Amino acid sequence: MLDILEHLSWEDAVATLKQTKEMLGNHKIVVTMPNVTPYSPYTLIEAGTALTKGQRPEKGLLDKTHQILTDLAGHKRLFEEAGYEVEEMYSTSPFEDVTGDWEWKETRKTSGELLEERGSKLYKAYKILGRKVGPKVLATFKKGLSEQEAEALITSYQGVYLIKPKETQTAESS
């Protein structure tokens, strides 16, 4: 399910995964979903709105057809709610180094630290967009970036997962 679940509501995404589990039995699913890290959803929506003069863009993370906007921990919660567990996961975001020992709860902190280490212009973007900013500030900020760098702000970074049905524990008979 590559670039599929984010187009559904949270409830429909959970229902789709549950239904797939019932139909397929023993199987694994490769899932890709957009990852809002390291920006807060509120900031992203504001940035997206400003960038497109009142409309969400046609592509990228804020693609107007996306209904689920969450981070890696949110994706994991979605899978667990549907009865799946994550066997492998990766992030294509340049803000994260994800390994098998990924600490879900430290997503945002790690993102900022990595950006700072890399000293990129996008760190500046992160610092500015990490706060709530208005269109004027954003327009000023965009002047300092190349078109490619500005595009990166609305690029959809992805979580890539291999998930499998969680093994159900048989209740011990008393």
Added chain:
Amino acid sequence: MPVNRNETTGESVYISPSREEHEERVQKPFYETARELIRRNVSKESSIIIDVGCSDLVATGPLIEEGFKVVGLDLDETAVDKAKEFYPNANVFVADIRAIPLSIPEEHQKF
């Protein structure tokens, strides 16, 4: 996948890419990461990959060319037509995974 929203119905609509645009999207890092996960976990001989919401096979098309057995399903007829155009040997159907039995009739199999 490249989609837009029909302002009247609210439904997502597939936007047909050129072959060049398609090939550019095929190279996106997360698609390559997904393909690598599949290569490591799926047997070419004994497994079938079901690409649910396959669009124009932007993610799994290259796997077909590598010899994996892929069945693509998508609700959008235009996307499925494009998939057939880009990958003539593909098993790709207009279908809703919620409404079909997961076995492909022999006459439709191209494996």
